[in-house]
Amino acid sequence: MAGDRYRLVVYGYPRGSTREQQTIDFITDLVCVLKDRYGIDLPISLLRGSADYPNFCSLLVEFLDSCREGPGYIDAMWVYYLAYVAKYPTPETVDAVRQFSQYDQDPSRRFDFSVLRPWLVDRILANPTAWGPPPLAQFLATENTQDLPGKRGQGDLWGTELPCYPVCTAIERNGQCESVYHAVLHLFGVEEGYDRHTKVTTPGCEKCWMQWVPTSGSGLCQTHQNELRAFLQRVKP
Numbered sequence: 457m458a459g460d461r462y463r464l465v466v467y468g469y470p471r472g473s474t475r476e477q478q479t480i481d482f483i484t485d486l487v488c489v490l491k492d493r494y495g496i497d498l499p500i501s502l503l504r505g506s507a508d509y510p511n512f513c514s515l516l517v518e519f520l521d522s523c524r525e526g527p528g529y530i531d532a533m534w535v536y537y538l539a540y541v542a543k544y545p546t547p548e549t550v551d552a553v554r555q556f557s558q559y560d561q562d563p564s565r566r567f568d569f570s571v572l573r574p575w576l577v578d579r580i581l582a583n584p585t586a587w588g589p590p591p592l593a594q595f596l597a598t599e600n601t602q603d604l605p606g607k608r609g610q611g612d613l614w615g616t617e618l619p620c621y622p623v624c625t626a627i628e629r630n631g632q633c634e635s636v637y638h639a640v641l642h643l644f645g646v647e648e649g650y651d652r653h654t655k656v657t658t659p660g661c662e663k664c665w666m667q668w669v670p671t672s673g674s675g676l677c678q679t680h681q682n683e684l685r686a687f688l689q690r691v692k693p
Contacts, residue, residue, distance in 0.1 A: 460499060462621060462693045464643070466595045467505035471517050475597035475631065476506060482636040483595075494681050498644065499693065509588040512542050516596075519575050524604045526571065531607040532616045533557075533567040536625040539594055541576045545584035550576045565618075567607075592623045593643065597636070600629045614670065617642040621691060638670040645687025646680050 468476030490496040505513040557569035615628035626639040649666030665673035
């Protein structure tokens with residue numbers, strides 16, 4: 457039953473990219489590895505953005521295209537709030553987003569609202585029933601294009617995540633399976649396996665996907681297995 461599974465929608469970028477299907481395949485593989493190797497059941501329904509939410513997917517692609525031409529980078533908060541307003545398309549929601557952009561208690565989550573505003577007002581509010589509405593657990597897989605890097609401080613090399621499920625966003629731009637695993641696990645409560653300032657791997661995490669270079673990992677260390685189990689026990693589908 458859908459109610460007994462976590463729901464995550466996957467989008468690929470740019471238009472026509474194979475990243476959407478590739479990412480779905482990688483996450484499916486991750487679920488099997490977690491079950492077979494560690495006995496961890498992650499019951500997840502993977503939704504295909506281009507097929508299940510085509511209108512919102514098209515809007516997201518247009519927005520990302522405009523970011524390449526305009527500010528020249530992508531802020532994960534823009535992706536997060538684009539979906540949020542599509543799900544709750546009211547002027548009050550847009551005003552709340554404007555306030556969050558300036559006054560969020562976490563300065564790292566503040567963002568340039570002027571980039572997002574026309575998409576919220578002129579596109580989403582102008583046709584509020586057109587967007588699905590999309591789930592708020594979303595995974596954006598992009599090609600590693602140099603003309604659309606992440607916002608400074610948002611993990612330009614691999615991607616960035618705004619955890620945790622059920623309201624969460626991941627942007628992954630590397631395309632390696634271990635990088636996708638790393639991003640998905642963040643959405644389900646798994647922490648970093650390295651020092652955020654020095655990038656030095658945490659002791660015991662030398663072979664784990666959660667280190668700074670996830671492709672150096674081959675599995676999930678005991679500490680991060682415990683974090684995942686605890687999250688899944690605490691947050692039910």
